């Protein structure tokens with residue numbers, strides 16, 4: 161087998177976004193595109209000779225082809241061993257778990273998360289570092305810088321490796337070990353949660369429905385929920401991972417997980433519903449005809465953490481992304497523990513977890529996790545909820561209402577305007593930046609502006625600074641509007657408006673979030689001039 165050095169030209173668009181490089185499949189299929197980015201990773205991470213890598217993805221279209229390329233490039237770049245999930249499958253949290261458990265140098269995860277797949281869909285690649293978490297900005301910036309200068313890459317000339325049976329094979333002197341993608345992860349879950357109590361809950365007739373959305377969590381959910389916890393067969397739906405996710409959009413929210421939503425809001429609904437996304441790191445939690453916002457979910461997990469064996473000694477602290485509601489802050493205050501506010505992106509939680517400053521982290525974008533791995537973790541959140549439900553023996557809805565009665569409710573919603581012309585979306589953000597001075601102190605209907613700024617963050621562990629992380633308009637009563645451009649889309653621009661108001665009065669708590677936020681929604685549209693600037697009348701997705 162010979163190592164070939166292939167001359168190449170840089171691509172200018174290989175800047176990783178919120179979570180790795182995400183592009184349409186045809187972009188990745190261009191000659192040298194994937195190879196350039198992989199070589200840029202290898203050139204930037206200073207891996208020692210014979211280091212071990214983890215490799216796997218969410219099974220989407222182009223996963224298998226990309227894995228073969230990356231294996232041959234890893235062999236040509238001096239790696240000693242690669243642990244690859246059988247069939248090329250590893251969920252994002254499972255990859256993080258494997259990196260940590262086997263103490264590998266890092267890992268490459270192939271996924272465009274919740275974005276659709278298929279020949280015309282999205283593909284993605286990201287590098288995770290030794291702690292199992294997404295590469296921090298200094299690493300992704302180095303990879304991007306390298307991608308703009310690259311002139312050659314190295315690849316082994318060899319036949320493809322079989323990914324479909326467990327075992328070790330040799331690839332030009334590098335060991336390729338095909339591992340079961342579920343075992344290490346399932347073992348970790350069993351070590352954190354009271355499986356016996358959850359088994360009793362399910363044996364007692366508590367019915368669950370988990371929608372894997374034809375994405376990567378199918379095999380994980382079947383093993384853990386149906387085999388280990390004895391949930392009846394069929395409790396996991398859409399369990400076969402498919403390269404195009406069954407033509408679906410594997411994003412666990414009320415719009416895209418409508419098949420599950422119809423079930424839990426329908427007749428004879430199960431007691432608990434949940435869904436996960438393309439790569440298994442996101443989660444949506446539902447009760448019977450009841451939606452738990454991700455922000456509330458984080459707060460409720462934190463408030464009930466000591467009911468769960470893995471967290472019985474309490475939490476060191478909580479972290480949430482800036483646009484996530486302050487519901488978790490109220491719990492942290494009551495528990496007397498710190499709560500950190502970070503920019504959007506799981507990579508910002510890694511330092512806080514490594515330094516032992518936080519145990520639980522969460523984001524409004526359907527992400528929740530803890531220091532058990534360094535990624536958000538969809539099935540972990542589902543098991544956490546099931547453990548709480550088993551311990552409290554109440555419905556999801558009752559637990560949420562009790563929580564609101566105790567802490568007050570941060571009424572919350574996010575309105576997404578997807579696929580906007582990039583110029584128009586940038587124009588909205590520029591207009592908002594230009595309005596700061598004018599908005600300051602202004603009264604808008606029942607609201608008075610207390611502050612407006614563009615969020616920036618100083619990492620308390622390494623002092624790194626991240627600016628331009630979202631426009632915040634704060635009002636004197638604690639309400640808030642946040643505007644941000646998504647960093648994960650691949651077509652045009654997605655503008656997100658995050659709306660939050662606080663309602664302490666328990667008597668008003670059954671209120672509908674959209675109705676309660678209607679005045680703030682109107683203010684957001686007015687001050688951003690979104691409708692006139694983009695020509696869009698309605699958001700594409702409301703969560």
Ligand code: G16
Pocket residue numbers: 178179272273274437441442481504505506507523525527645646647648649656
């Ligand atoms: C990624 C990041 C998350 C982030 C989310 C949304 O999630 O890991 O931290 O909250 O994107 O980002 P944006 O608002 O920029 O689209 P995932 O599940 O796509 O990997």
